[in-house]
Amino acid sequence: MTPVSTNPMRPRIREAGIMIGSLPPGPLNAITDVPGVRVGQTTVIEGDSVHTGVTAIFPHGGNLFQERVPAAIHVGNGFGKLIGATQVQELGELETPILLTGTLSAWKAADAMVAWLLAQPGMEQVRSINPVVGETNDGLLNDIRSRPIRPEHVTSALEKASDGKVEEGSVGAGAGTVAFGWKGGIGTSSRQLPANSGGHNVGVLVQSNYGGDLTIAGVPVGRELSRQQKENNSGDGSIMIIVATDAPLSARNLERLASRALVGLARTGSNMSNGSGDYVIAFSTALECRRRADEQLHHVTELSNPAMSPLFQAVAEATEEAICNSMFQATSVKGFRATVEALPLESTLEILKKAGAIKAQA
Numbered sequence: 001m002t003p004v005s006t007n008p009m010r011p012r013i014r015e016a017g018i019m020i021g022s023l024p025p026g027p028l029n030a031i032t033d034v035p036g037v038r039v040g041q042t043t044v045i046e047g048d049s050v051h052t053g054v055t056a057i058f059p060h061g062g063n064l065f066q067e068r069v070p071a072a073i074h075v076g077n078g079f080g081k082l083i084g085a086t087q088v089q090e091l092g093e094l095e096t097p098i099l100l101t102g103t104l105s106a107w108k109a110a111d112a113m114v115a116w117l118l119a120q121p122g123m124e125q126v127r128s129i130n131p132v133v134g135e136t137n138d139g140l141l142n143d144i145r146s147r148p149i150r151p152e153h154v155t156s157a158l159e160k161a162s163d164g165k166v167e168e169g170s171v172g173a174g175a176g177t178v179a180f181g182w183k184g185g186i187g188t189s190s191r192q193l194p195a196n197s198g199g200h201n202v203g204v205l206v207q208s209n210y211g212g213d214l215t216i217a218g219v220p221v222g223r224e225l226s227r228q229q230k231e232n233n234s235g236d237g238s239i240m241i242i243v244a245t246d247a248p249l250s251a252r253n254l255e256r257l258a259s260r261a262l263v264g265l266a267r268t269g270s271n272m273s274n275g276s277g278d279y280v281i282a283f284s285t286a287l288e289c290r291r292r293a294d295e296q297l298h299h300v301t302e303l304s305n306p307a308m309s310p311l312f313q314a315v316a317e318a319t320e321e322a323i324c325n326s327m328f329q330a331t332s333v334k335g336f337r338a339t340v341e342a343l344p345l346e347s348t349l350e351i352l353k354k355a356g357a358i359k360a361q362a
Helices: 085-091 103-118 151-159 251-267 306-329 345-354
Strands: 038-046 050-058 067-078 098-102 132-136 185-192 201-209 237-245 276-284
Touching (some): 038 151, 050 151, 050 201, 067 085, 098 103, 098 237, 103 132, 132 201, 132 237, 201 251, 201 306, 251 276, 251 306
Parallel strands (some): 237 276
Antiparallel strands (some): 038 050, 050 098, 185 201, 201 237
16 A cells, blocks of 8 residues: 655656656655654744755664664765764664754754753763754745754654654644755655565665756656746755665674765756755664664674675665655745755646656556
8 A cells, every 4th residue: 555645746756657666665665664763843924034854763662872873874975064974883773863954953952962861860970972963945935044053953853752643744844945956855765575585674764855857767758847947946955865775794894885876866956066965864773783772792693795786776765755756745945045846746747747757556
C-alpha cells in the first residue's frame, strides 16, 4: 500500500505514479521505516518575514548519550556549518539527536539541545556533550539575521518526535528553503532490501535548498519548465541528507553508504556549486552495533564489503525520491525577500507523462 500524503493537496511523487528505482519502499516510505528512528518538527512562521524551523532526528528512543550509535559524515561540498562534525568523524558515533535548522540559528539550536539533554534523567554527571546540528541557508524567505529560533522551538521538536509519518514540504527546517528556483523543504523516503540481500531497511530524510538542472526520474523537467523558472536558481544553497539503516555497519561502512547518497543527489540535477554545502550523516540503529557507556569492549557484527552493494542502491534511490518528495509536497511561500512558488505539479506531471515516466499504480 502506498502511504497517503501528509499534504492532501499535493501528492508524493510515488502517489503520482512516478517510481524511482526498483527497490520497494517501506510501509511509510519514510526514514521512520527504520525501526527506532523518530522525527520531530517545529515550524516557525511570523508574518511574511520569518519562515524557518527545526527538524530533529533520533536514532532510537533511549538515552542516546548512554547508548550511542555508529555514525559517519560524508562531505560533498563543505560550504556549511555542520556543528559537531569533527567528533563524529574522530569517534565514529552519535551521542545526540541530529537537528536541522537555518544557518544563523544553528548555534542557538545546538545550545538549546544541550540544555534539554543535560536536563534528561541519567545526565546529571555529564560535563561534555557533542550536539550535531546541520543547516541550510533560508535567507531568501526568512529574516535570517534575526535568528528567530528560540529554545522552545528546539524543545518542541525534540519532545514531539515520533516514529510515524513524517510531514514533508514547507515544514520544520524546510519552511524557508528553495530548490531549483522552486520551493524546497523536508522530504523523506525508504527502501527495503529483499531477504536474499539481508532484508535491511534504509531511510533518508533531506532538507533541500540547492539548485542545478532539475531532473525527475531521468527527465529534464527543469529545462521544460524554463519559461516559468524563477531567477533565484543559481545552484547555490545547500542540502542536508540524513541516512538511517538497521544494517549492522561500522563507521567505515557508514561513510561508504553516506557517500552513495550523493548518487541520488546527482540524479536530481544538482551541480554542487561552490556555495552549496552538501552533507550526508549516516547512522546504524542495529542493536549489535550500539556503544554503551559502561562497556570497555565493543563486540560488533558488520556486513561484509560485498554485502554493501544493495545498500548503496537503496540509499541512492531513497535520496533521489526524498528530494522529489520535498518539492512535490512543498507549498508556495511569500517570504522576507521574495515569493517562491511551489513546483507546478500539473505542468510537471504533463512533462513526465509525455516522457513515459508515469506508470499506472498496481
